Amino acid sequence: MVIIKKKFTVLLTIIVTGIMSGFALVSINKQVLYRTNEFFHQTDTYTPIRLPQHFIGQEEYEQLIMVFENVSSETELSYMKKTVNESNEVDTSWNFKIQPKLEMTLYYQGDVKSSHEKVPYSNTSFRVTSIEESIKIKDFEGEFFLMTREKEAYERVISLFTDRFNQAFHTDYATNIFEDFENSYSYSVISNTDVYNYRVYLTIGLILLFLLLSSFFLLMNKEISLLLNNDFSLHQVLWCLLGKKKIIITFIIAGIIGGFIFMYYKEQFLYLFQMYVFLFSGIYGISLISLLLVEKIASLREAFNYIQYILFTFGLLFSLLLTVANVELATIVFSSSQLAVSHEPPKEIAGEDYHVFYPVTIGKNHVDFIYSNRFASAADQELYETLNKNGSILVNVSDYLNEENEQFGRGIKINLNYLKKFPLIDVSGRLIQITEKETHPVILIPERYRHTDLKNDLAQITEYYQEISEKEPKFLFIKNNQPIYTFIPSIPWIEHYPVVEILTLKNSMYLERNILSGEIYPPLKIKIGSLSKERLFELIEESQLRDNLQLSFPYTQTEEIAVKVLSRSFHYLIQIFLLTFFSFFLLSYVMLCIYFVYNCRKIAIFRSSGYSLFETYKDFFMMNLIKWGTTSVIFLFLIEREPKYLFNIFFFSFIDFILSVVFILSTEKKSQLLLMNGG
Template structure:
């Protein structure tokens, strides 16, 4: 009786959770749609961008003056949108538990724009409009006069919108603007340089409901249906009595199934209450009806089968055995799903742990890095931001920073990449920290003013030189213009030439040395892979005894000058990179926990039924063997064999080559131990209840 009440309570609670999550999901989508509609500018504005970005407030002020003059002469209104995406800063550090998306609109003539109509604010007279959305955590929209854009603004990246849809007026405005900018900045651009050609340049927010939410909802549905079926199986003895007393199937079905099905309907009535509160949940109600229909159909078919074979001992035994195996198979599939879904999380944890172990080089504590790199007002990439990154690198290089990029090394690149192209990029500062010796055991020294491409080949790879030189001439303008300088090292003399991060000896790698004079002003060979957002960035800033706070204070004005301060929320010690990444990844692990917990509950409930079925069939033999002193392992050996057989089959479903076999099999073993322990507790409970009934 207790088991049945427990299953009824479980069904009610999880149906209520399903209703709540469904309501949240529906409302989240509604708010996301509203938010995108409100910032939609396509019905009243033509977007445009500036062909260059201001690096300080003075330049930005001159740009605004040019825009205002052009707007006045054409009698048009315009606005600028400044976007920020990243983490809130708390006590100087990013708060990884939250995220921010801010859409800030600065309107030239705020009282005249039709844009306020998107928010239902036409005719109002405020100096600032601010909108937040309860379910879109961290998302905010502000609308204020353009004059506010000059106050407390560190970053001057943004996109502009001209309030007209007439192409002639737009062209006239852009020509006037270009003329005024040319006068003030001695530049000239084509009309096409002002055009927004990609959707990403509109700086639109992205709203994505928790990707685990749909998974949770699906698992909840499975769990509810399984709990319902298990409840009905526990009522088999009552069904036999009904049939024995001449009750029809319909009468028997209603007598037994009315309670669990009524509980499901009661829980789903919560959605009706929400509808009366004014929420549009028509789609959700349809889904709930579908779930109820699925539960009803499953219950009907199961009980029909049970009713047909009731009172026939042989058929009951076959039916029970088949059902036992089917539920065991379902549990196996769910178990494989759970292991596969947790394996990526295991990868994250193990990779992070390995990285933490690798950060043992004492020299790493003398360097810092920018981490994480966030989108900010605009994402950084090595092509579009090449000039800015180049200037940042040059300043860091003068201050003793190291450049180390092993993404092209032979131990990272796949085997199909030609070995002559596999190399490691370093700067001269790195050679000072880790000297490299030539074939005569002399330290390799390079001229920092050199503009040549410098390649150091280990003598063991001398046969690759001709192929690499041919490739350099084919793909590198710098190599064609200034030539390639080839030097040779001897691995025998370079046991201490190591990867500063992992401590791995790299004496057998081709080394591409980049002196300051080789950083070209044009985007011919974009080689700087810095501010990458990885926990081990390629650029290691020298601390030289200073603190991280002072280093940030020193670099903040420089990063602001190149509009990169929004992408670089903090400096961290280089040897703390892996632990900092682990903080971010832990948030993902917690996000997984709810859906995986529900799946685990479903698996355990199936295990409980399978064990309960085995116990009920063998209760007499189990009691007798317990009296004779049989061990639990021996007493339940058929079930333990069945359990072991299930777990031994899971490796057959290992198909994802991107998942570590070690992690997959480790999780398989851990779940076996966990289930074995839980089932032992359940056996103790069943045997205790059986003894009470005997008394």
């Protein structure tokens, strides 16, 4: 019992220290949020000026800055630019990292004292520098602001700026295109600054703390009764059980952590202090309640049957809590289990390399993503024609995979490069031949729709495309059973499709092509060959899309990259594995400790009386079977049939099984005299 007591108090000290550290990290994260909002909202006292076009070349950007400078000089009103970059920190080595990051920069007019602040334990950094620096580092994106809140002054500047802009770029934009005094395109930072999920760990830590405290006092009932019978007060019993040294060490650690927060994050010290008060009050309250319950029970030995029910309830309750609270590892494992074992490209493209971009990040294009399609339009305009000439293949099956769409809305979109690699044949046996100059929509319909029983479906399809097309569509019938290669490893071929739309440069716009959908299987497959990967990224850089398109890889690796995105980094993956294993291990260990401490004499008597191993541990086996059976039934039928929960149940029960075997073997090796004396 002394060994058990020592183990439990050490575990309690470790968990309390971990929770205190977690509170400190949450405090730091609150400071990051505070600093992020403070920095981001510095422009709230200014008024935005909206630009009707993207500037991707240095010469035209310098010309834009010159327009701002001239207008500022004439009106004596300053301007500035804000860039908010929400993208990823990327490392594709074995020690991978695809982790969100947030970079904010304020560019001011004139001489500015440059500063760069990287917030520790976060993904966030802030910069302040001059507008000239944006030219040097080729940061041409962002929002421009006029440093005033006076409407009359704002309108005067906008009027002059419109004239100067139109003169410089030979355009004829109206004043209202630039005007946005009320900031109608406002947005907030989307990224989560808590990149390490401290709050999840705290939740699990608090669950384990409650479990350990309750279990500890249940185990120590004899010692508690003895101390109370010798006129010890509840406070003295508590002090004696938990250990003076460990309590003092815990408070010293709390003081050190609090001092660190006070020195470097003073604004969050009060929050941390409140969390510590909550933590220690909770520990004290649970401890007193547990002591009072033990005091009220005259003899736990006489209430043995009730203890079995308590054990069962504890095990079931905390199993459910941890199964729900700790699902990150299960989500990643389940996603990994869906990876295609192997995928060999078809012979038509064997030996060729096709890449995709994923994930597509917001980058510096918040307004474009939220309020318009300018990002998709710009990406298509800057990239598609070049990549199309290079032989890149477009296959968009997103409408087809959406089973809620009507049949006529489940068309598959392809470009001419697809037909060059995977030819389709019409009903006369001729190859489908289309050129990039084709301006009319071209719709391929399988021959089966000419049959009498599908005539109505054919009428719906033709009517649908006639309604949505500006020009009269060309409907061509093709032979049945000509599968479309999807470039999706898990479903490589689609055979029974209603229509195929052929997209040319002249008969489609960026919305139809949707080359960078942001989904896991983007429509455009970029051919790497004559266009090297290095040249591809140079093209991305020149187009000011590097903040959005950071990661390019072969399409066959899509699922693997998706799992890495979900996992964030190798270190984070190891971290959540250890947390999951430790939490499940600790719960199982505590429950087994209690069971074997209370049943060691019974086990000794049964074994010495010649009972078999199964007969001796029959109750134990039944309790575990009922516990895991009940847990599985609850999740299968009462909550939701989520595979991640079932994985947690399996993982948890596996750890429980291994530990049970270890405890049984350890108990079997002990002498019967030792077991009769309490183990």
